[in-house]
Amino acid sequence: MAATGIDERAFNLTPEEYARVKEIFTQAIAMTPEARDAYIAKAAEDDESMIAQVQSLLEHHIEETVLDASDATDTVNDDVNDNIVLDAAPESDTFLVQKDVWEDNRQILRRRLMIIATVMTIIITVSTVDWFLLATEDTDYIARLIAFVVSLTAAIILYRNQNLSLLQIRIAELMVMANVGLLAIDLDIRMTCNVIEAEKPNMSTMLASINNWNYGTWSLIIFIYGVFMPNRWQRAACVLLPMAAAPYLVTELTTAIAADQYGKNIQDLMHNDLLGRPLSPPLIAACISIFAAHTIHGARTSAFQARRLAQYRLIDLIGEGGMGRVFKAEHLLLKRSCAIKLIQPDKNADSRALRRFEREVRATAQLTHPHTVQVYDYGQTNDGIFFFAMELLPGMNLGELIKKTGPLPPERAVHFLIQVSDALREAHEVGLIHRDIKPGNIFISERGGIRDYTKLLDFGLVREVKVDPSLSQTTMMIAGTPSFMAPEQATHPEQNDVRSDIYSLGMVGYYMLTGHGPFKGQTPIQIMMAQVNETPAPPSAHQPGIPADVEEIILKCLEKAPENRITSAIELRDALLKCKCSRDWTAMLASQWWNAQKPSPATIAKSPET
Incomplete structure (x- = not known):
């Protein structure tokens, strides 16, 4: 890039x-x-x-x-190679990455300055009280009072205002660090003056110790600033190199004050055992701190780039399944939260199938039905990993819901089926077949204050299923999940049409009403063969109390021959709306159910194998 x-x-x-x-x-x-x-x-x-x-x-x-x-x-020609490859970790520092880094640095800087100001306030308070209790003569508290007021004011401003601009925080940084430096200078001058006034025999040793304290204190301030405050090395150098000269200037200042006020020439005494010879500790601390600032800033920028995918920053892993991983992410410019799904295609996958997937993600992005998950973006990394960005949803998928509650009341199951069939209607009208309708791809959420709001996820995913686990080379490429796929998806995958989705949705309805599917098997191929050859038992055989009209619709969807099924999503929706219980699941009942649950974090379905 x-x-x-x-x-x-x-x-x-x-x-x-x-x-x-x-x-x-x-x-x-x-x-x-x-x-x-x-x-x-x-x-x-x-x-x-x-x-x-x-x-x-x-x-x-x-x-x-x-x-x-x-x-x-571009949805027809399989021979068009329209791959778009994106570098997941570009080498250049773009505006978006740097803006994101500095937005994070702004908050770090604010918090750390607040900590320094608070600690300074506490230290000044404790030391002043101790000094007041032990002092045997008049003491000037003006400098400490000024330092206390500045530190406390800065701490309060930084705590209360989390949206300060970077410039405002830099001004606060100047106030806090200048306050620390001026307090250190004041203490050095006062200690030096006190020693001169006392005229003790060991004055030479005490003055050298005070001067060493001066150099040591500034070295510590320089080191803390360089490591603790986020900066580029250029800015760190502009701040720290002048700061390294401060202890030398303080030494000259105290020497001048001693000569002017006390008539003492202490220049030679101040340089006895001086830590500034032959090497300067403040200068060494400044060089180390500048290098540390450069290293830390570079590491943070690299970390942001590594967690970046196109115009998105990956934040947390929120789901993982057979086809890939799902991350909570944020658009770097719009600051819009979303879910990024990374799909690692099999190395042996047909390139035509992969191109079909690309086109279908594009087509899915054009769908506007409110019960279809909104797709924002799509691409492919240099490692061959497909990704697409979609809306971030709070709630749980239907599989998780059934595991949590068991079989659903018929009226609630019908409520969900109506919404999904409505979403399928739009997809089928534009020529999209879902191919993998299952509980893990139906998400139950809250949108616009409406509870039990369904979102249909993941159109057109192709997955590999082993015919026999003992024969690792015997595989077939199918679209769908064995427990919910139509018979023709296993026998004639090329003949899939909208009625295959109707069958899968009927299987989902069966699962919602009974808590399990109609067929069992030890391997995927056994389940697929059952889909082809076995007749499902009526749902009421497993779960009494299912209305006859609902059961009739479910079994009609599960006819083996596509021509005997309900023929379209709109026909299925209209049939479900005619069920006597179709209006029984109200918004109030949905709200009561969700209010009884613990709040769940914003997430999105991870499409587990169900």
């Missing part, structure tokens, strides 16, 4: 400026290339820096976004 031009102001954008850049970018990507430049110039009010940032984001978007309106029409 080509490197993008980034000016330093990009990292100091105020929240308002950043929101404006985001707004302009979001509007611009929907426009034709001819109209973009004029719109950007007008919207940015000819602000060159803001225009540059929007253009940089547009270049990045055009380079890495894989969904394009032109792709939606």
Whole structure:
């Protein structure tokens, strides 16, 4: 990926400026290339820096976004090699990665400054109380009081305002670190003056010890700043190298004060046993800290890049199944949470099947039915791993629900079947066959305040099933899961049509009503053969109380011959709506059920083998 031009102001954008850049970018990507430049110039009010940032984001978007309106029409020709390969860990530091790093650094810097300010406040308070109790003469508390007020004010501001800009936090950093340095200078001067006033016989030793304390304290401050505060090495050098000169300036200052106020020449005494000879501890600490800042910043940037996929940052692993892993992720610019599914295709997979998968993900992204999971993006890494980004859903999949509750009441099962059949209607109308309808691909969530809201996931996944576990080379490529697949998916995979999805949805209905499927087997092939040859027992044979009209629809969906089944998703939906119990599962009942459950984290179905 080509490197993008980034000016330093990009990292100091105020929240308002950043929101404006985001707004302009979001509007611009929907426009034709001819109209973009004029719109950007007008919207940015000819602000060159803001225009540059929007253009940089547009270049990045055009380079890495894989969904394009032109792709939606490419759904027929298997021979077209339209793979789009993305580097999961690009070498260049793009604006988006650096912006993400500095957004994280901003919060780290705020928290650590708050800790330093709080610790300083506590130390000043404790030492002042101790000094007050033990002092035998008048003591000047003004410097300590000023340091206390500055530290406490900074700690309160940093604690209460979590949305401070990076510039505001840097100002707070200056206040806190200057406060620490000035307090150290004040203590050094006061200790030196106290020793001179006392005129003790061991004054030479005491002055050398105080001066060594001065160099040691500044070395510690330099080291803590370099390691504790997130910085680039350039900025760390600009701050730490002048700081390394501070103890030398303090030594000269105390020497001048001693000569002016006490008529004492202590220059030679101050340099006895000086830690600054032959090497300077503050300078050594500064060099080590600059290198540490560079190493830490580089490691953090690399970590962000490693957890980056196209325009997304991977956050947490939230699911894992036979076809791949699912991560919670965030769009780097829009800050929109989503789920990223990584799919590792088998090395022996047919390239035509993989291209079909690519096209079907594109086509799925065009689906707009509210009960179909929304797909945002799709691509392929250099390692051959497919990924697609979809909406992040709170809740659980249907398989998890059944394991949690057992068989569902008929009215609730019908409620779910109506929603899924409605989603299938749109997919079938545009020529998409799901091929893998199962409980793990039906997600039960809450959307827009509506409980028991169903989302259909994962269109068109192809999986490999071993015919006999003892024969590792005997495999076949099928689309579907044996326990829920139609007979023709096993016998004539090329003849799959919408009625195959109807059969699978009927199997899901059977599973919801009874808590298990109608067929059992020790191996996938045994289950597949049962799908082809055995007649399922009525659901009421396993679970009494199932309404006859519901059972009739389920068994009609499970006819072996496709021509004997319900022929379409819309016909299935209309039949389910005519069931007497179709209106019995109300929003109130759904809310009561979900309120009784423990809150679940935002996740998305991991598509387990069910």
